[in-house]
Amino acid sequence: MTIKNANDTLNTRMSGIISRVQNEHGMVRMIVILVGAFAFFTVLKPGIFLNPLNLQNIAIASPEIGIIAIAMMIAMLTGGIDLSIVAIANMSAITITTLYSGIVATNPESAAAAMPFIVLLGLVVGLVGGLFNGFLISYLGITPILATLGSMQIFNGLAIVWTGGATLYGAPEALAVLGKSAVAGIPVLFVLFIVAAALVAVIINKTPLGLKVQLQGTNPIAALYSGISPKTVLMGTYAIIGLLAGFAGILFLTRNPTASADYGSSYILLAIVIAVLGGTNPAGGFATVTGVVLATLTLQTVSSGFNAIRLSAYEYSLAQGTILIAVMIIDQITLKRRLRAPLIKQTHTAPQLVGK
Amino acid sequence: MNLSTLTNRDSLFRTLRGPNNEGILAVVLIVLVIGMSIVNPAFFSVGTLFSILRGSIVPLVFALGVLIVIISGGIDVSFAAIAIFASYTTVALANNGGFDPGLVGVVLIACFFGAVLGSVNGVVIAFFRLPTLIVTLGTQSIFRGILLAYVGSRYIANPPASIDQLATTNVISIVNENERAYLHILVIPVIVLALLVAWMLKNTMFGRGIYAIGSDSEAARRAGFPVVRIQMLLYTLVGVMAAFAGVLHVTLGRNANPQSLVGNELDVIAAVVLGGASVFGGRGSVFGTVLGVLLIQIINNSLILVGVPTAWQRTAVGILLIVGVGIQALSAKRNAKKVFVTAPLEG
Numbered sequence: 001m002t003i004k005n006a007n008d009t010l011n012t013r014m015s016g017i018i019s020r021v022q023n024e025h026g027m028v029r030m031i032v033i034l035v036g037a038f039a040f041f042t043v044l045k046p047g048i049f050l051n052p053l054n055l056q057n058i059a060i061a062s063p064e065i066g067i068i069a070i071a072m073m074i075a076m077l078t079g080g081i082d083l084s085i086v087a088i089a090n091m092s093a094i095t096i097t098t099l100y101s102g103i104v105a106t107n108p109e110s111a112a113a114a115m116p117f118i119v120l121l122g123l124v125v126g127l128v129g130g131l132f133n134g135f136l137i138s139y140l141g142i143t144p145i146l147a148t149l150g151s152m153q154i155f156n157g158l159a160i161v162w163t164g165g166a167t168l169y170g171a172p173e174a175l176a177v178l179g180k181s182a183v184a185g186i187p188v189l190f191v192l193f194i195v196a197a198a199l200v201a202v203i204i205n206k207t208p209l210g211l212k213v214q215l216q217g218t219n220p221i222a223a224l225y226s227g228i229s230p231k232t233v234l235m236g237t238y239a240i241i242g243l244l245a246g247f248a249g250i251l252f253l254t255r256n257p258t259a260s261a262d263y264g265s266s267y268i269l270l271a272i273v274i275a276v277l278g279g280t281n282p283a284g285g286f287a288t289v290t291g292v293v294l295a296t297l298t299l300q301t302v303s304s305g306f307n308a309i310r311l312s313a314y315e316y317s318l319a320q321g322t323i324l325i326a327v328m329i330i331d332q333i334t335l336k337r338r339l340r341a342p343l344i345k346q347t348h349t350a351p352q353l354v355g356k
Numbered sequence: 357m358n359l360s361t362l363t364n365r366d367s368l369f370r371t372l373r374g375p376n377n378e379g380i381l382a383v384v385l386i387v388l389v390i391g392m393s394i395v396n397p398a399f400f401s402v403g404t405l406f407s408i409l410r411g412s413i414v415p416l417v418f419a420l421g422v423l424i425v426i427i428s429g430g431i432d433v434s435f436a437a438i439a440i441f442a443s444y445t446t447v448a449l450a451n452n453g454g455f456d457p458g459l460v461g462v463v464l465i466a467c468f469f470g471a472v473l474g475s476v477n478g479v480v481i482a483f484f485r486l487p488t489l490i491v492t493l494g495t496q497s498i499f500r501g502i503l504l505a506y507v508g509s510r511y512i513a514n515p516p517a518s519i520d521q522l523a524t525t526n527v528i529s530i531v532n533e534n535e536r537a538y539l540h541i542l543v544i545p546v547i548v549l550a551l552l553v554a555w556m557l558k559n560t561m562f563g564r565g566i567y568a569i570g571s572d573s574e575a576a577r578r579a580g581f582p583v584v585r586i587q588m589l590l591y592t593l594v595g596v597m598a599a600f601a602g603v604l605h606v607t608l609g610r611n612a613n614p615q616s617l618v619g620n621e622l623d624v625i626a627a628v629v630l631g632g633a634s635v636f637g638g639r640g641s642v643f644g645t646v647l648g649v650l651l652i653q654i655i656n657n658s659l660i661l662v663g664v665p666t667a668w669q670r671t672a673v674g675i676l677l678i679v680g681v682g683i684q685a686l687s688a689k690r691n692a693k694k695v696f697v698t699a700p701l702e703g
Contacts, residue, residue: 136682314505
């Protein structure tokens with residue numbers, strides 16, 4: 001066998017193994033962890049934990065962080081990261097609140113009629129934020145982490161200037177009503193979350209853009225030589241992330257009718273934890289929406305379980321970090337073992353798949 | 357250095373610009389100072405200078421640690437958590453035990469905690485080769501969780517007398533009818549530390565190893581650098597530096613608040629990146645980092661003096677960061693299109 005052939009078989013075998021490990025393994029693992037966590041807290045505190053109210057709370061708390069995590073997952077799919085998602089979401093929430101309370105103050109009758117447009121405008125704010133990120137990353141060529149670090153400061157800074165650091169009241173009541181309503185015991189917010197997740201899954205798996213995003217993340221150079229324009233792909237990617245961030249901002253308002261510049265400051269870390277836990281490869285190329293949705297539910301279950309057994313938010317933060325690092329270490333060890341086993345039996349260090 | 361192929365003017369320009377565009381940053385800094393002085397003459401005073409220096413003490417120590425990590429090709433967001441963990445735990449120990457370990461004792465105890473936490477980062481990153489940003493996000497949340505859940509979440513208003521005494525000690529005090537200006541004594545250890553880090557990065561095998569790993573860790577391994585050992589050592593060292601910054605923070609603020617520091621990591625990273633360090637690793641200098649920290653301090657402390665409301669600080673830093681890295685990215689793009697010419701090889 002020539003060296004070239006050996007390399008080819010090695011590569012195909014490796015990519016096959018990696019995608020299997022990343023996708024199936026991630027999914028099965030998440031289901032096991034979710035069921036395990038659920039069973040664990042049920043055994044400890046059945047009375048509190050299995051209370052329908054608690055389950056509904058999990059379903060209502062999941063959507064906003066879940067949407068942010070899915071947006072983070074899309075950024076990671078292209079090998080990037082987006083630190084500005086929460087800042088964009090807050091801008092969207094602030095825009096909606098300011099406009100709506102302004103209209104209510106001057107012309108209360110037309111407020112209800114204008115509501116859908118105002119909410120739509122929240123999505124537009126998200127889209128603009130996302131396009132700005134896309135421009136910085138694709139046209140200027142700034143690394144995603146730095147571009148979004150800077151844009152996060154800008155969006156957050158503008159939000160501080162706009163609100164003067166205060167909390168804004170007067171978000172549309174209709175949104176709060178939506179946040180409290182349920183269909184057959186299932187909160188509407190949760191249904192919206194699942195619909196949005198399904199939409200993203202369709203975009204990633206069934207559309208040309210989704211395929212290009214995956215190829216771009218797997219190997220940017222190969223994607224370039226396959227005639228894929230990285231600029232268009234990245235613009236599209238960050239535009240979708242911006243839209244999702246705008247949507248997350250609307251979800252903020254359904255749970256809590258106030259908007260401020262510093263809402264959800266811990267969400268970026270949490271979103272990264274959820275994305276990685278859900279089987280996303282931070283170096284790009286591999287991710288599943290289902291995995292991220294399951295990871296969201298798992299972390300919410302753990303959070304509400306910690307509440308039920310009276311552990312503090314600090315202990316939850318400790319658990320988050322531990323879960324993140326433990327999962328990454330286990331992934332790395334199993335990946336090394338799987339890569340090593342079927343290959344030539346010489347000491348061979350696994351290539352660095354999860355880059356620096 | 358072989359610059360014979362370049363004309364004199366080019367080489368002079370290159371020298372002034374510096375290997376990581378430090379020269380450009382210095383010009384920006386000077387222009388900013390001149391501009392602010394024209395808008396508000398009160399800005400141009402010894403008092404302002406001293407207060408900017410005082411404000412830079414803690415961020416600069418953090419930035420030096422972040423610089424080392426970034427040169428090695430990583431990103432660290434756990435340093436603030438390490439700093440407050442180490443310093444708060446030390447103060448809490450002294451308070452609960454009812455003893456004063458003395459200045460050296462406080463620093464040693466805090467640095468010990470810093471070394472332990474830093475080596476946790478080192479082990480996870482070096483042995484399992486995991487992405488540094490995500491690992492340190494995880495350890496940040498672990499360190500903070502342990503501190504607040506098990507060490508204490510209570511604000512301590514009276515740190516040990518030995519470090520409290522230091523809080524009001526100044527090296528230079530200028531008091532006359534026009535102004536009162538004090539240069540805080542803690543500026544001195546920070547300057548010494550900056551010089552030490554600069555020397556280490558330039559002249560020691562360890563320092564050169566950090567650049568080598570950051571440029572290409574596989575090449576560094578083949579060239580004989582013990583990559584795992586260097587990474588372990590560097591994250592431990594950065595932990596110790598973070599702990600030291602934590603002690604400085606507690607000393608300057610004269611209180612130990614376990615909720616403080618964490619949340620401002622990105623400002624420090626922005627300063628280091630503005631200072632010319634590349635997030636891809638292998639590039640960066642102490643001089644650039646010092647300039648980057650000073651620039652952000654001037655913006656944060658002095659915008660109000662020229663009539664810009666403080667609410668604009670964050671936006672200003674964000675725009676500065678985007679413009680700074682945008683220019684770097686564009687010039688990198690342009691250079692990539694050119695035929696490769698010999699460039700001076702400097703860190």
